[in-house]
Amino acid sequence: MDKMILCWLECVNCQAKYEIDEIRYSCDCGGTLDAKRDLSKIDGAQLKKTWEDRWGMKRGPLSSGVWRYKELIFDLPEEQLVTRYEGNTRLYEAGKAGEYAGLKNLLLKHEGENPTGSFKDRGMTCGTTAAKFYHASTVACASTGNTSASMASYAAIAGMKSVIFIPEGKIAYGKLAQALAFNGITLQIEGNFDDAMQLVQEVCSELNIYLLNSINPFRIEGQKAIGFEVLQQLDWQVPDWFVIPGGNLGNNSALSKGLQELYELGIINKIPRIAVIQAAGANPLYTMWKNHTEYKPVLDPDTIATAIKIGNPISWEKSLRGLEWSNGVVEEVTEQEIMDAKAMVDASGIGAEPASCCTVAGAKKLVEAGIIGSDEQVVGILTGNILKDPDAVVGYHKDELGSMGIKGTFANAPQLINPSVAAVRAAIGK
């Protein structure tokens, strides 16, 4: 088979091309790789029609919110796809969270509604499909939690062994629970995420294990479907902004790559602006973008939003390129801003884990700074499910996060009362 027809891998730095019959995660020059295909051979109008025809399919791999778009993801025969019918997540009106951010038209795309509770499933369905394509029997990743939960599940579906490297110390309980439950071999590393990331890359090349971090170009391909699906839900009307949290920076890179491709194919007529939001304690992209300085990792990243507690993000170059394509911006948010925004996302009845709520915290700041207009149509990506990190929720509402410098501004603490109608009456204000 001429695999160049499917896609090839191309270096982000030096544009060197590699055929996909060899497993590769980076260029000889050290640059990261994109999966590319010849878009001039694709008819955009026809493709859009194919995708519309698949909308609402009831069963089968193409009912997945990733594989519906397989022509721009990884165009293999259906029986080769490893899928949990991921995607097809809801796009909510933001309600209270929108008012809080000062936006009249805020929509929240809830990627926490994926099979394992985060957008990582969109990348993982494509990553494990690639693993199968390469006949891999073992897959591995370093993870702050959600990648491992997702990988362990998809590896189980595909009948592969999964090996997980997590940093020592705090990993959100919901995520650790999933990794163990889905039977991932879970190795806790002395060090932070960036150390674990370093180690897993060495291990994969030494032990011939397939690497499923977002350095893997196929993962990025799957995650492009978040943007595709939002646009299809909006009937291909392009919003003014996407707002998305940034940790290892794979997801915003995927979003911008996907939108760029739709634009090139004439499926959309403009590229929405993208705002990437980082936690102030793990903000290498923000620092570099804001000060126009060289890339410099953050050595001791720290934030309650553990999913983005990453100091040396692997996709920073792709991320910068995406900011150029989309006339994007980068913002940072404090711990207090993250958790207060989360309280609003949660109280609006939608709910998401801390990292996700950087979206609303960041949108609010950008509205206040006059960068996002209050009338503009904004789509915020909620990356993970509220149940991933119950400790953060209960800690905030009991106002027990003081040691992290976080106050329970909108706390809704449980109340202990004696068992009498009078006490209930007093408690509920009736």
Ligand SMILES: *Cc1c(COP(=O)(O)O)cnc(C)c1O
């Ligand atoms: C992985 C993750 C992120 C960060 O995405 P990157 O691609 O690493 O930038 C944000 N939020 C949640 C919930 C995640 O799981």
Ligand SMILES: [Zn+2]
């Ligand atoms: Zn290169």
